[in-house]
Amino acid sequence: MGKKRQFNEEDVLGQLSSHFWKHGFSATKVDQLSEVTGLTKTSLYNAFGNKEALFLSAINFYVEKSLEVMSGYLDVNNKLSTNLEKLLTDTFITADKDSLSCGCFLTNSIVELNANELELHSEVALLCDKVRKVKLNFFSHYVENNKVVEGYSAEGLTNYFMTFFQGLRVQSRNHETSENLMSPITIFLKFIKSIEK
Template sequence: MVQKTEKRPRGRPRAYDPEQALTQATDAFWRTGFSGTSLDDLSAATGMNRPSLYGAFGDKRALYLATLDRYIETGRRLMEEVLDNNLPLRKVLKRLYDQALVLYQPPGDAALGCFLIGTAATESVADPDVRNKLGEGLRTFDRVFEARLRHAQARGEIAATANPAALAKIASAVLHTLALRSRAGDSAASLRATADAGVQLICGST
């Protein structure tokens, strides 16, 4: 029996963590937008030189699209985790909005709002791929809300006559409002009041 030996890859080993690099690139785009973020900014943020960035992700636009994909997928997973089916709807909606506000308004830093809304909405006007990513992200979050609302309806937490798909868009709209008003400088108290009103609207008097 002949033992096979593993072939070692040629060249230098990859000296970066793709997930970490995408996180750092997201932070850069989040602060200054796609157009306002240069390759030098991305190089400084990720610690990768331009050739390494191109080799790993392609050009700046390809890297930006990759950060959108990652943000949408990460957001979906976090939403599903927070919107726990075993807890009351009111509680998980409030918890989701509270956690969103922590993300949108990092302590001791400028308000960032939502990465998807804050950056892709502007670029989507001229870039069909960004527009598709924006729509994909919004629909993804809507679907997560809708699934949770259907579960709540089956448990009698919202009215049997309620429309979960329509309520899901309202739940998403509350997130969008919190994101935009965070960037606009609304106070934490005002934003929490908006979130609480959204929960009341979605859950009704049940």
């Protein structure tokens, strides 16, 4: 029987996730992770593995928590525009500006790891695909139930939304004002409303 951990794993994963999110994989040292979690390097290694394993645990935690939050916005009993308006305004207009300035942990990691951490990049790409499938299932409901006009596929709407959403993430890193972020959101929502039935 394994020894019981003397720490709250969810709290530690949250701390690891936050640090990797803000600083990236390459710039992060295990000494820093030890400092932010209050655990010794030995404890971290014993609990999670090496730096790569720590990173993967952190980003998996981030994705799971993100999908939990996102599920609250994907109520297919609502109109498509209603769901997307709430998701976009809560994410970019009323959200904490400090977290917005970090961008998206997944996107940041895809860009960083593509250069010289190909194994980690492949793992993160799988997580991106997992998130995409959740969004694809969401848009598929509206297409398959004839709730959008003909000519728009679930694949196309998913790709369009993800491109738009990530663009807002990048803009947020530039500390754009709420007004500057709301302007493209308003235009996006006008388009979504124009294709709803």
